[in-house]
Amino acid sequence: MMTPEQLTAYKARERACRKEVPECELQPCGVLEGTHLSWFLLVPGIAVVRGALDAETQRQLITRALTRYPYEYVSNLSKDYRLVHNLWDLHVSKSEERVWQRPQHQRETFLRHAPPCHLHGDGGTGGDGESADGTSTHACCRGGTDHHSVAGLDDGRAVGSSDGAEQVAGCGSRSSDAAALASRDAEAQGRGGPHDAAAHADNTRPSHSPDNQHPHTARTAGAPAKTTAAATPKTKCVAGHKLLPKLRSLNMGYRFNWFSRTYDEEDFAPLPAHLDTLFRQLCALTRPIHGYGTMRPEAVVANYYKHNDRMMGHVDDSEECDTPLLSLSLGADCLFLCGPEAKCARLTTGDLLIMYGPARRYRHSVPRILPLSQPANSMLDGIEAAGVADYIRAAGMRININARQVKLDTRQGGEDGDEVGEEEEAG
Numbered sequence: 066m067m068t069p070e071q072l073t074a075y076k077a078r079e080r081a082c083r084k085e086v087p088e089c090e091l092q093p094c095g096v097l098e099g100t101h102l103s104w105f106l107l108v109p110g111i112a113v114v115r116g117a118l119d120a121e122t123q124r125q126l127i128t129r130a131l132t133r134y135p136y137e138y139v140s141n142l143s144k145d146y147r148l149v150h151n152l153w154d155l156h157v158s159k160s161e162e163r164v165w166q167r168p169q170h171q172r173e174t175f176l177r178h179a180p181p182c183h184l185h186g187d188g189g190t191g192g193d194g195e196s197a198d199g200t201s202t203h204a205c206c207r208g209g210t211d212h213h214s215v216a217g218l219d220d221g222r223a224v225g226s227s228d229g230a231e232q233v234a235g236c237g238s239r240s241s242d243a244a245a246l247a248s249r250d251a252e253a254q255g256r257g258g259p260h261d262a263a264a265h266a267d268n269t270r271p272s273h274s275p276d277n278q279h280p281h282t283a284r285t286a287g288a289p290a291k292t293t294a295a296a297t298p299k300t301k302c303v304a305g306h307k308l309l310p311k312l313r314s315l316n317m318g319y320r321f322n323w324f325s326r327t328y329d330e331e332d333f334a335p336l337p338a339h340l341d342t343l344f345r346q347l348c349a350l351t352r353p354i355h356g357y358g359t360m361r362p363e364a365v366v367a368n369y370y371k372h373n374d375r376m377m378g379h380v381d382d383s384e385e386c387d388t389p390l391l392s393l394s395l396g397a398d399c400l401f402l403c404g405p406e407a408k409c410a411r412l413t414t415g416d417l418l419i420m421y422g423p424a425r426r427y428r429h430s431v432p433r434i435l436p437l438s439q440p441a442n443s444m445l446d447g448i449e450a451a452g453v454a455d456y457i458r459a460a461g462m463r464i465n466i467n468a469r470q471v472k473l474d475t476r477q478g479g480e481d482g483d484e485v486g487e488e489e490e491a492g
């Protein structure tokens with residue numbers, strides 16, 4: 066828990082990050098055993114492994130995050146729109162086909178009882194972000210290199226590095242602050258979205274313009290809703306190709322119920338096997354840091370930030386267990402604030418951030434997305450899927466994919482959860 070003074074100072078630092086790029090406060094801690102990966106501590110319990118993912122793995126995750134996950138899983142758009150086509154396909158075809166919003170009663174129902182994923186035809190979209198310039202050149206600690214990072218994401222098989230080194234990954238959660246709670250409630254009622262960019266300073270999810278809801282979204286601040294559920298006409302619709310930019314976040318595995326503020330046992334969409342494998346490997350790889358050899362990545366959230374988006378302060382405290390939260394950065398750099406002292410780290414593409422121990426429940430936020438770095442641009446150059454690199458560049462996009470174990474070990478009766486989905490196809 067933070068004192069009121071600490072909270073005030075935290076929020077002031079979030080605001081300051083919009084204007085300047087503070088020094089990265091990561092402290093070097095050494096090299097991960099069996100790898101050439103350098104790791105750092107922001108505060109005890111908040112670690113960053115630089116370059117934990119190799120470039121090809123980053124490219125695969127980015128491609129899937131744009132072309133597959135939004136179609137296969139519930140996103141912030143799911144509450145508002147019923148999609149019968151893949152968002153990416155609508156985007157590249159510049160489809161003018163109109164996508165209709167759900168009627169109000171369906172949106173409310175959807176929030177409480179989201180359909181199981183693999184919704185062919187049930188995707189979602191969210192609100193628009195704002196923009197702001199994140200210009201800054203901040204020197205920060207750098208670590209590992211590609212060839213020692215986690216490599217390969219072939220579906221159904223473990224990710225391992227080409228030289229024997231391996232890596233790990235992480236995830237996020239919900240806030241416990243009263244402010245965050247209030248904002249979540251607001252979002253649950255159809256206001257505010259995960260990423261409300263310029264939105265209010267107080268909450269959680271990346272803020273873009275407030276819109277739709279998604280589990281992680283709810284922590285967003287009480288940004289003024291541009292479109293409240295109640296005000297949305299039943300007939301509102303949007304051209305298909307305009308939906309992808311509204312994507313803010315999506316949820317794989319257990320979905321968070323923003324009304325009960327718990328994970329619903331029955332609301333589970335199996336993860337893609339490659340993500341399950343990746344996060345398990347990352348957890349094992351970073352055991353020397355956090356002490357946990359295994360974790361089940363039961364709730365995975367992908368957050369999509371455009372250059373002016375941000376995620377306000379929140380605490381991820383809805384999970385039952387204390388296993389590490391693993392969080393991957395892809396694309397543009399960002400500033401990450403954390404803890405009672407609002408320490409600041411600059412995260413770069415391929416980095417793995419880990420929250421563990423008591424710090425697992427520290428307040429944290431992403432107050433600013435920075436311009437794409439040269440290494441990020443080089444990494445994007447290798448993306449094969451047409452249009453993906455251009456899309457990331459045009460939006461100045463950062464994608465965060467985080468994973469957390471939700472249930473206590475006893476809940477699923479085994480060391481490893483086995484509810485991993487089949488991968489239909491690669492790529």
Ligand SMILES: O=C(O)CCC(=O)C(=O)O
Binds near residue numbers: 238376
């Ligand atoms: O984007 C990030 O790095 C943080 C995401 C986060 O805190 C969350 O999803 O809970």
Ligand SMILES: [Fe+2]
Binds near residue numbers: 237
């Ligand atoms: Fe979080």
